[in-house]
Amino acid sequence: MKYNDFMGQVQNRLELPELGRAVRVTRAVLTTLGERLQEGEARDLAGPLPMEVDYYLEAAESGQRFDYDAFLDRVADRAAADRSDAAYYAKVVFGLVSELVSRGEIEEVRAQLPDDYDDLFQLIDAEEVEE
Template sequence: MKYDDFMGQVQNRLELPDTGRTVRATRAVLQTLAERLQAGEAEDLASPLPMEVDYYLLSADSGQRFDYDEYLNRVSERANVERSDAAYYGKVVVGLVSELVPAGEIEQVRAQLPDDYDTLFDLIDAEEVEE
């Protein structure tokens, strides 16, 4: 998938009015997720994504320890949105990423995160139930 297609998907799914907000939302979600992952895992997750998007994962200071509540705080601050929007942004962006990377890679990401992050994968889990 190309960068413009990826951002178009995010913008459509989040129903955002412009590309600037879409980029800010995507960057906030992926950069914050990468901060929570080990460096090698962030690189593995980034590899199938468009180069401009994988930068958000690769440029983060990986290996930090923080809970899902702090994840939402960081996404909310970076995207300049309410926490409820930050939670939704996370689910949608991670859901799109999960469509582009191998399922095993998403499972490795999940294995690195504590149980309180499970809600981040709600859209992925819902799709699996439908199948």
């Protein structure tokens, strides 16, 4: 998937009025996720993504430890959104990422995160139930 297609998907799925907002939201979610994951895992997750998008994961200072509440606070701050919007943004952006990477890679990400991050995987888990 190309960068413009990826951002268009984010904009469409989140029903955002501007592409710039989709870019800001994507950067907020993936930078924060990149900070939480170990360096190698962030790089592996970034691999199949468009180069301009994988940068958000790879450029983050990885390996930080923070809970899901802190994750949402960081996303909300970076996206200039409230926490409930930040939670929704994170689920949707990560859901799109999960469509582009292998299921095994998503499971490796999940294994690195504590149980309080389960909400991040909500859309992915719902898709599995439908299948």
